[in-house]
Amino acid sequence: MRGFAVVLLLCAGCMQGRGGGGGDGDSDADADTDADADTDADYAVQACRDFGDSLGDWAVSCGGDYSETYDAFLEVVNGDCENVLSVRDREELEAQCFPWIEGLDCDDYTDENFALDSSCVGQLQGERL
Secondary structure (H helix, E strand, O other): OHHHHHHHHHHHHHEEEOOOOOOOOOOOOOHHHHHHHHHHHHHHHHHHHHHHHHHHHHHHHOOOOHHHHHHHHHHHOOOOHHHOOEEOOHHHHHHHHHHHHHOOOHHHHHOOOOOOOOOOOOOEEEOOO
16 A cells, blocks of 8 residues: 555645744734634635545545545644644645646555655644644
8 A cells, every 4th residue: 555655745745833933023913813814724724625635536546545545644634624724825735736736646646756746845834733
């Protein structure tokens, strides 16, 4: 089941933890900022689900198991896409990473030297990832 190992490798590269801080120290957040944060978090969770779904579909197209692949992906995000808090670059994820995943073939699925495209690296970010 070498393809399954490739999926785990692929998923491990898509995650990036976030350290604390990063803000400018201002305490002038308003309701609009909070709404944007909620929207960003919702987008990140859906992007995570889409990422896992794309990998599951790829596995099926190569004779693998969707649920097994999706579950392996969830292990990388600590069991739940709700752990994904943000996306590094939405435009890159949608315009480059997802199409790249959709273009993968079964040779990639079984390739032990498979490398994640840079457009996918570190896209899904969260505190506990």
